[in-house]
Amino acid sequence: MPEHVVTTQALTRRYGERVAVDGVSLTVRRGEIYGFLGPNGAGKTTTLRMLLGLIRPTSGRATVLGGPPGSPEVLRRVGSLVETPGFYPYLSGRENLRVLARYRGLDDRAVEAALYQVDLTSRARDRYRSYSLGMRQRLGVAAALLGQPDLLILDEPTNGLDPAGMADMRDLIRSLAAVGQTVLLSSHLLGEVEQVCDRVGVIAGGRLLVEGAVAELRGSRNLVLRVDPLSAAVPVARRLLGAAQVSVQDDQLRVAADPACAPDLVRALVAAQVDVHEVRPVDRSLEEVFFAVTASPEKSGPTTTPELAEKG
Amino acid sequence: MTSPIAMTRAVATVVPGVVRAELRRLLRWPVLWLLSGTWMVLNLTFAYLFPYLTYRNESEPAGPRSGAGPLERLLPDQVPVAVVEGMPMFGGALVLILAALAVGSGYGWGTWKSVFTAGPRRATALAGTFAALAVVLTALVAATFVVDLAASTAIALAEDRAIVAPGGLATAKGLAAALLISGMWAAAGTLLGALTRAPALAVGLGLVWSLVVENLLRGVAGLLGPLKTVAEVLPGTVAGSLAAAVGAPPFSDPNGTPGVNTVWAGGPATLLTVTYLVAFSLATVTLVARRDLAS
Numbered sequence: 189m190p191e192h193v194v195t196t197q198a199l200t201r202r203y204g205e206r207v208a209v210d211g212v213s214l215t216v217r218r219g220e221i222y223g224f225l226g227p228n229g230a231g232k233t234t235t236l237r238m239l240l241g242l243i244r245p246t247s248g249r250a251t252v253l254g255g256p257p258g259s260p261e262v263l264r265r266v267g268s269l270v271e272t273p274g275f276y277p278y279l280s281g282r283e284n285l286r287v288l289a290r291y292r293g294l295d296d297r298a299v300e301a302a303l304y305q306v307d308l309t310s311r312a313r314d315r316y317r318s319y320s321l322g323m324r325q326r327l328g329v330a331a332a333l334l335g336q337p338d339l340l341i342l343d344e345p346t347n348g349l350d351p352a353g354m355a356d357m358r359d360l361i362r363s364l365a366a367v368g369q370t371v372l373l374s375s376h377l378l379g380e381v382e383q384v385c386d387r388v389g390v391i392a393g394g395r396l397l398v399e400g401a402v403a404e405l406r407g408s409r410n411l412v413l414r415v416d417p418l419s420a421a422v423p424v425a426r427r428l429l430g431a432a433q434v435s436v437q438d439d440q441l442r443v444a445a446d447p448a449c450a451p452d453l454v455r456a457l458v459a460a461q462v463d464v465h466e467v468r469p470v471d472r473s474l475e476e477v478f479f480a481v482t483a484s485p486e487k488s489g490p491t492t493t494p495e496l497a498e499k500g
Numbered sequence: 501m502t503s504p505i506a507m508t509r510a511v512a513t514v515v516p517g518v519v520r521a522e523l524r525r526l527l528r529w530p531v532l533w534l535l536s537g538t539w540m541v542l543n544l545t546f547a548y549l550f551p552y553l554t555y556r557n558e559s560e561p562a563g564p565r566s567g568a569g570p571l572e573r574l575l576p577d578q579v580p581v582a583v584v585e586g587m588p589m590f591g592g593a594l595v596l597i598l599a600a601l602a603v604g605s606g607y608g609w610g611t612w613k614s615v616f617t618a619g620p621r622r623a624t625a626l627a628g629t630f631a632a633l634a635v636v637l638t639a640l641v642a643a644t645f646v647v648d649l650a651a652s653t654a655i656a657l658a659e660d661r662a663i664v665a666p667g668g669l670a671t672a673k674g675l676a677a678a679l680l681i682s683g684m685w686a687a688a689g690t691l692l693g694a695l696t697r698a699p700a701l702a703v704g705l706g707l708v709w710s711l712v713v714e715n716l717l718r719g720v721a722g723l724l725g726p727l728k729t730v731a732e733v734l735p736g737t738v739a740g741s742l743a744a745a746v747g748a749p750p751f752s753d754p755n756g757t758p759g760v761n762t763v764w765a766g767g768p769a770t771l772l773t774v775t776y777l778v779a780f781s782l783a784t785v786t787l788v789a790r791r792d793l794a795s
Contacts, residue, residue: 237792242613242616242617242792242794243792260619260621273610274611278528278529278530279525286524287521288521290518291618292619
């Protein structure tokens with residue numbers, strides 16, 4: 189079995205003059221949870237639709253489970269939820285899944301298993317029309333789970349869920365990967381991706397800016413210092429470590445440098461009559477990475493420019 | 501590569517599943533029962549109730565008559581004609597609404613997206629829709645036949661007339677014509693549903709076309725020579741000719757049925773109706789299979 193479940197090469201989709209997806213080359217490995225991260229309108233959904241054969245690429249290539257996207261052999265092994273769930277409003281949740289199970293060539297046991305997985309068994313007899321946003325979303329995930337497909341493509345699966353529902357959904361996704369299913373998950377929620385995903389691809393303006401393991405992207409640790417006066421501390425730190433490495437965030441001095449430089453930095457600050465109240469190392473959050481790379485789309489590799497790491 | 505035997509087996513296992521899926525969702529759809537019920541009520545009202553009340557209120561007209569009289573048309577042996585005569589106009593319109601909604605609604609609900617990512621090819625999925633609609637139409641025509649038979653038997657008993665069952669050949673021809681005409685309008689409905697991707701627009705356009713535009717064109721065809729040729733090959737004209745060919749009285753006759761005409765003989769009318777049915781279906785499949793599903 190190939191190691192790569194999804195690969196795309198320079199996948200591009202144009203709508204007239206507008207380029208919705210611009211030369212995206214990504215790789216999803218077997219058994220991982222891949223987070224497809226980007227702001228609204230970045231091209232996530234268009235890319236996922238191309239991977240499902242719902243829309244054709246203008247140029248470039250994509251391979252899903254070793255075959256062309258949208259072919260019956262591939263689709264039988266892929267479960268998906270793209271944008272809003274698509275169900276017959278007059279049918280119950282269970283009946284909706286039974287209709288889709290017929291299409292997939294599955295029996296009703298698969299339907300019950302999927303309902304149980306998303307905790308909808310007790311409301312399965314109610315009409316889809318009467319479902320809340322969160323229940324609709326869970327039924328959409330249940331439809332994707334039908335028949336335990338090898339690959340799950342989930343577009344913003346926690347949309348419309350309350351905090352408890354979101355936590356349940358994250359647990360569910362982790363449990364799917366634990367039994368060997370590969371998950372390609374799109375999201376604009378950084379925390380969600382950080383908590384759930386093994387690897388991420390960051391997309392903005394239709395272009396894949398960064399791809400890599402979450403830990404790898406977060407890269408080196410930072411130092412945060414509580415100092416007084418801050419205005420005097422900034423030039424000292426910049427002189428010592430370089431202007432690009434120093435920023436001010438929440439009235440604190442933030443330094444993108446190995447924590448081993450802490451003694452030198454503190455000495456220099458004290459020598460410049462700056463009081464140092466606190467020094468602590470912090471991890472870069474994925475959010476910082478995200479804002480760093482989306483703020484400078486011409487960069488195409490993991491970046492460590494902390495001055496862009498301030499929240500936008 | 502897949503062997504022909506494996507492919508045949510795959511088709512045999514997939515197609516019934518697709519048809520079962522479509523039948524399941526259609527038969528549980530309140531709209532289907534509402535439209536079918538409307539058809540039954542209209543059929544009974546216009547084919548039996550109104551003509552019978554008119555007959556009861558009228559004194560026997562003087563002079564010799566040709567063909568079946570008002571009462572004769574209401575007796576059991578004329579049931580195949582009663583089933584087909586409403587099809588070119590309101591039967592067709594109702595079936596068109598059903599098919600346009602069945603296909604068009606799937607875009608708004610997002611169910612085509614669910615179906616087209618479930619495994620079967622788009623053409624296979626649509627074949628399931630067509631097959632399920634064909635099952636529904638067959639059941640509808642058969643049910644109409646049974647209900648009309650009951651209504652005509654009741655009239656025969658009330659009027660003390662002999663109960664003569666319709667001939668086998670006449671029944672077969674009448675029901676086949678009803679099925680063909682309704683099938684053609686259903687195929688037109690699926691095409692409109694797929695073209696507009698919006699159920700309300702599909703239904704609106706379909707009704708304007710079948711009930712207004714076609715009648716206007718037929719109306720002005722006498723004034724403008726070239727339009728006559730166009731009007732003669734319109735789906736509604738062709739369907740009306742097919743209905744006439746199995747015994748429905750043309751509208752030009754006194755007490756004729758709206759929509760029924762004698763432009764074409766039975767053979768060409770059948771051929772043209774089948775051509776429209778196939779063309780509309782193929783156009784629907786081609787359009788849906790090729791077009792991106794972007795929303």
